[in-house]
Amino acid sequence: MRVRFWGTRGSIPVALTSADIRDKLAQALLAASGRRFASPGEAYDFASGHLPFSVTHTFGGHTSCVELENGRNEYFVCDMGSGARAFGAHVLAREGGRPATVNVFMSHVHWDHIMGFPFFGPAYVPGMKIRIHGCHDILEHAFRLQQSAPCFPVDFDQLSASIEFVKLVPGETREVCGMAVTPKLQRHSGDSFGYRFEAGGRSVVYSTDSEHTLDDPSQTAAFVAFFRDADLVIFDAMYSLAEAVSVKADWGHSSNIIGVELCQMARAKHLMLFHHEPANDDATIEGVLRDARRLEELTREGPALQVSAAYDGLEIAL
Numbered sequence: 678m679r680v681r682f683w684g685t686r687g688s689i690p691v692a693l694t695s696a697d698i699r700d701k702l703a704q705a706l707l708a709a710s711g712r713r714f715a716s717p718g719e720a721y722d723f724a725s726g727h728l729p730f731s732v733t734h735t736f737g738g739h740t741s742c743v744e745l746e747n748g749r750n751e752y753f754v755c756d757m758g759s760g761a762r763a764f765g766a767h768v769l770a771r772e773g774g775r776p777a778t779v780n781v782f783m784s785h786v787h788w789d790h791i792m793g794f795p796f797f798g799p800a801y802v803p804g805m806k807i808r809i810h811g812c813h814d815i816l817e818h819a820f821r822l823q824q825s826a827p828c829f830p831v832d833f834d835q836l837s838a839s840i841e842f843v844k845l846v847p848g849e850t851r852e853v854c855g856m857a858v859t860p861k862l863q864r865h866s867g868d869s870f871g872y873r874f875e876a877g878g879r880s881v882v883y884s885t886d887s888e889h890t891l892d893d894p895s896q897t898a899a900f901v902a903f904f905r906d907a908d909l910v911i912f913d914a915m916y917s918l919a920e921a922v923s924v925k926a927d928w929g930h931s932s933n934i935i936g937v938e939l940c941q942m943a944r945a946k947h948l949m950l951f952h953h954e955p956a957n958d959d960a961t962i963e964g965v966l967r968d969a970r971r972l973e974e975l976t977r978e979g980p981a982l983q984v985s986a987a988y989d990g991l992e993i994a995l
């Protein structure tokens with residue numbers, strides 16, 4: 678199984694500003710002070726080997742959109758955040774005019790999770806099949822509403838692809854083109870649903886926009902079961918623990934620390950921090966990642982849990 682991250686930011690897309698780029702360049706020049714590079718390759722090696730990730734990259738970017746590939750001929754994608762525009766371009770380029778089927782799995786219909794759909798190229802191509810799966814009754818209504826006048830110039834009915842909405846039931850596993858998919862109800866305003874995907878002996882959990890209360894043992898046990906032995910858990914880590922349990926309690930999101938605890942209990946192999954807070958810059962997100970890794974080391978009892986922070990363009994092979 679392969680996982681590609683097209684959008685990793687929470688709530689609203691965030692672009693690097695000119696000042697951000699200038700600051701990154703200044704930090705890189707300072708770190709390289711006194712060194713000489715004989716070729717672009719040497720400079721590249723220095724940048725990738727010696728500079729912090731927050732100087733050489735950005736955590737992006739677009740709002741939630743994560744692609745899963747299971748080696749079959751249909752596409753799988755979680756959420757249609759603004760990353761769906763780039764994902765759609767990827768589908769069209771890869772297919773080169775051939776029709777294709779895209780299976781979408783929706784966590785919920787908050788704006789940051791549907792805003793990319795009006796810019797999703799395959800929706801405009803005759804012959805393309807788009808199946809939008811989800812557990813909410815209002816799924817189709819939300820997609821139609823955001824493309825209604827006066828908010829968008831192209832009405833949903835004008836889209837050329839064949840678009841179907843498929844209702845899923847939490848806790849019930851369904852087979853979709855070689856992928857076993859199980860949704861789970863999560864605590865979030867208006868409800869959200871996580872998905873556990875299993876194919877070829879690998880498992881990926883997509884669990885965003887989900888608040889966890891540490892004082893509810895039955896909820897914790899249910900999530901530990903949902904994450905059990907997963908090869909990858911994509912986890913809503915919008916806040917720090919202090920924010921999640923104080924000012925931002927009941928805001929419907931979780932933290933890096935809770936992610937580590939749940940994944941350790943579930944013996945998951947890799948925790949991917951996701952849905953980054955839009956107010957956090959790259960250095961802050963790197964700090965959130967560092968804290969999570971430190972906690973994992975300090976509390977490790979069994980095999981190590983790998984901890985990463987998602988960024989647009991990240992690709993993982995499982």
Ligand SMILES: [Zn+2]
Binds near residue numbers: 687688787789886952
């Ligand atoms: Zn969100």
Ligand SMILES: [Zn+2]
Binds near residue numbers: 787865886
């Ligand atoms: Zn939400």
